Amino acid sequence: MVVVMKPGTAQSEIDRLVRQFETQGLQVGVTKGVDCSILGLVGDTTGVDINKISTNDSVERVMRVSEPYKRANRKFHPEDTVVRVGDVSIGAGSFAVMAGPCSVESEGQVVSVARDVKAAGARLLRGGAFKPRTSPYAFQGMGLEGLELLLKAKAATGLPVVTELMSPHHCQLFEDKVDLIQIGARNMQNFDLLKEVGQLSKPVLLKRGLSASYEEWIMSAEYIMAAGNENVILCERGVRTFETYTRNTLDVSAIPAIKRMSHLPVIVDPSHAAGKYWMVEPLALAAVAAGADGLLIEVHNDPENALCDGQQSLTPQRFENLMGKVRALVDLMGKKMVQ
Amino acid sequence: MVVVMKPGTAQSEIDRLVRQFETQGLQVGVTKGVDCSILGLVGDTTGVDINKISTNDSVERVMRVSEPYKRANRKFHPEDTVVRVGDVSIGAGSFAVMAGPCSVESEGQVVSVARDVKAAGARLLRGGAFKPRTSPYAFQGMGLEGLELLLKAKAATGLPVVTELMSPHHCQLFEDKVDLIQIGARNMQNFDLLKEVGQLSKPVLLKRGLSASYEEWIMSAEYIMAAGNENVILCERGVRTFETYTRNTLDVSAIPAIKRMSHLPVIVDPSHAAGKYWMVEPLALAAVAAGADGLLIEVHNDPENALCDGQQSLTPQRFENLMGKVRALVDLMGKKMVQ
């Protein structure tokens, strides 16, 4: 940590601050200049409140030097983490595709889509039972019934199931029935929910918030990990920018950046990023090329009549075409598609 | 609603769509052109799924003409709503200031600050018991104990209490003990929590999400109102932009915009917007000048030793100075400070 003092700060005040930091077990080096003095703080600064120091009237600025995350930090865990969902491994060269409908609508629909995506090469089934919708008047998902239908599709295909958890009331239910628990973008900083899923044993798919920085996103993973659950997969799904042509702006830089900052696997959801079905293919391929460990893709047997997000869903046929290209690219990238 | 057809769409397809909309009880007007045809849809379009229509291959674009919110819409409720918190009225020319520490830290601290802010003219006491912190390693608030201390400060001063609810597990507790229930920026689209507070009888202070559009913000109020609780106050607290000098970018335009779109009161939190105590005064005054119905301000008796957000907290003395200016400006704006 670095503390920059204001010009003209009295030596006595600098000495007082130095002693205060030393009392907290830190080593402090002082560089004195005419314009300003700089305090370099080394040691375990995780307990130091940067805002508190900033409040001091003699302090010009405080800058953190080391990352505020530990368990998710690649520095302390250099090897890639592999997260296992059922018998599917994700990360460290193992690439997996999760696909399925935005919303579960009926047994016929979800079983049919599950069969189609499995045939095309998907290894997990995604599907929404509880849906976060901007409007209270929009279809809110089939809820518990939808979850049961997902389990039927799992029984029919063997695909592990990933679906979104929105309320702490359902934690036990998800722990019992769901293979990969999704935390949606809008709940990325619902810290109480993060703490609760941190106490479950099932792996967690943590979507990036609409305007979350890389550090904030990793800190949310850290919440889950600090509570005891180290099986976290991060999912980039586009961020909010000034551009309105796309639903969100896919940030492919997040892939190499997160991989450098953290050891956790990173997958990409091109469907929500684009908001347009014809853009899913180029964005999915871009994600693979940038080093993603997997994809999360919306597939619907009848997009025009989908109850949710039809405009960004692929038909099974389009998904199959995409998977051919994904497979070739994963191969070129030196990774292995999970079989 | 307006549906723009792609160039060269067959007449039969246009006819099919028109009949489909008419079946949904809408009137449809068709404007035909060489380049494109335009369908104008009037009637109750709240049940029409804009995304679903967009999925049609012949459709170029769909544009909503009327707002997707009803209960919060000024069109259907032209007069300003006044929300009462204890005996304090907010809105329609009645201006109230809520102040207090970011976090409750001790009985002495919160009672002392409560007395100071009351003396300076605040009419509600704000204070955090459950704290949403970016880091799992940061102070998470005193929790239930902090809530009890807030109530002691209320007993000592008579000030109604506003504090943040983070988990549905605490809904009943807040219904019993809190006067104004705050939903934080990070939970603005925690739809399950919104539905639950919609079933409570206490008024709700809904902070704007970090990158929420005006419409999304109002839609979150609509969630609460649709569930039965019409007493919602909106709180602008800055949005996320590219500028990092300030903690957030205060969007004063939100005040006149929301007042035109909705009848709900709008207050402003300059402390979180600025992130710097010396910027609280100009932002607070700007908010009043732009038409806000109140302010939410962090005040701490000892900012340098605050457990949270000290760098943006005013001392009681600075708060008193600010209140003198706020009072003069509220008067100039033709509003009344709640006494």
Added chain:
Amino acid sequence: MVVVMKPGTAQSEIDRLVRQFETQGLQVGVTKGVDCSILGLVGDTTGVDINKISTNDSVERVMRVSEPYKRANRKFHPEDTVVRVGDVSIGAGSFAVMAGPCSVESEGQVVSVARDVKAAGARLLRGGAFKPRTSPYAFQGMGLEGLELLLKAKAATGLPVVTELMSPHHCQLFEDKVDLIQIGARNMQNFDLLKEVGQLSKPVLLKRGLSASYEEWIMSAEYIMAAGNENVILCERGVRTFETYTRNTLDVSAIPAIKRMSHLPVIVDPSHAAGKYWMVEPLALAAVAAGADGLLIEVHNDPENALCDGQQSLTPQRFENLMGKVRALVDLMGKKMVQ
């Protein structure tokens, strides 16, 4: 400047870097830690290329401690700068309003508007002769003829004229005829143009770029000042965010921030920020309350038939109403309207 070394950097490499910085005339203090070492650099670091140091493989991060601007920096010039345009003073408590049509359209129009805004209290006449338009097919302004009409309006009213310079070809013309030379938001980083206006003697109104940080904006002022022209007024006009309801998002925090960073006057253009005439009043008042030194407002005698930006223009009547409120607020803020 602070240089953070990667964990495990050899002592010899640290020594090499220290010597390198010392050769550049800097003093260097080293704080050694287990995780990382921190080099604090003091002295004149303006010549040090932060990017260059970052390229070193042993360097984790480089952070600038002092601002990269000098002439515009309040640290080296603590008193407010007052810029004089004709006989109008702007800054240091002297508040001026500039008003007029977006585009000059005819002699009748511009003279009539000039008389109206003068009567209402404006002390400079704004008007576009050369117009930066997003579309090449939109009205591009009357050009030289428009400039002549502005001068006729000046002759008729005595109001000094502010208008936008878009091309270096017109520098001499503007030097001869214009009182305050406006550099538009889209040219804020047109560095060649900045250098050229830096060689003129007329004061410059520098609008903030659509997504310019405070520092970049001040650095553009620094370009003009470094070339010899110290008479720069900064104009906040809204920045680009995700919110599309307003044309731009007015950043009132820019006012206190810039005033702390720099000694230059700051004015606000609420018309371009809002993009809606009914929002100009609340934003103008917010700007005054936040400490602005002036306002730039679009006024048109017939907004519905304006060739440009009619939807954000005030009628003379609305402008007069606004000016009454502005005057009262300027007075409350302890400033003086230029008479």
Added chain:
Amino acid sequence: MVVVMKPGTAQSEIDRLVRQFETQGLQVGVTKGVDCSILGLVGDTTGVDINKISTNDSVERVMRVSEPYKRANRKFHPEDTVVRVGDVSIGAGSFAVMAGPCSVESEGQVVSVARDVKAAGARLLRGGAFKPRTSPYAFQGMGLEGLELLLKAKAATGLPVVTELMSPHHCQLFEDKVDLIQIGARNMQNFDLLKEVGQLSKPVLLKRGLSASYEEWIMSAEYIMAAGNENVILCERGVRTFETYTRNTLDVSAIPAIKRMSHLPVIVDPSHAAGKYWMVEPLALAAVAAGADGLLIEVHNDPENALCDGQQSLTPQRFENLMGKVRALVDLMGKKMVQ
């Protein structure tokens, strides 16, 4: 174009507006509803000023239905445009890499880098002679001398040269000596410069502005094309967002989006997007996978001592490694690297 009338607008006012539009040669269809009426306008609406109509007090909203650009519009030019630079073709399946140093620093440097990048497969030489720098105190490029050195490198290698034009004063010089004229991000809406390069015969590389929407970017291309120069290549180089880890946020969605909106070739500059050399490879590959027609990459023989942007420059060795991967991916995408 669609005009939505406010509720309760008198029939006579609607009739008046309809006649007004018909006078402008448009066909108007009216859909009447209880809440609002919708006017659908078809015909050539490029001359209609959307802002002007918005000014009418009875008008709720105006929405454009057709794009405001013509020459750049794929609707009127369905085939991909191929731009030729020297004997290099870019677009329509022909993929080209442009590489070289951020700044020209010496003959030795630029000739050496030119030979290296040519050997690795680059087909154009990029290099900055006139440099847009945020600070007036930073190295501003070698100017005319730098341009001469670029030409020596061209003579030595045969590679056509791309370099940035910043001032209209240099138009003739660039017309004579440069093969591909770059307009930088900060000048994307320097409309006077766009008009001037529109009159040149050399092809233009138009970088996307820091916060330019797709439509604004295409409109800037339209400026150049409308002035007579149809040889425009668009270059995505990252946009400004809230994320500060990367220098900019690369928007790969721009590639498929622009290709759908326009027929012009799109290339990508991963160096400026990332701002970090180790991120150039994943972003470059992502760009190719998303459908880019080429890449613009910074290569420097000695990044640590580069006068500009060393931290994002590849060494010739790293560039060669990257080119191997790019070649394989271009092949997989079914495109051809220019030989």
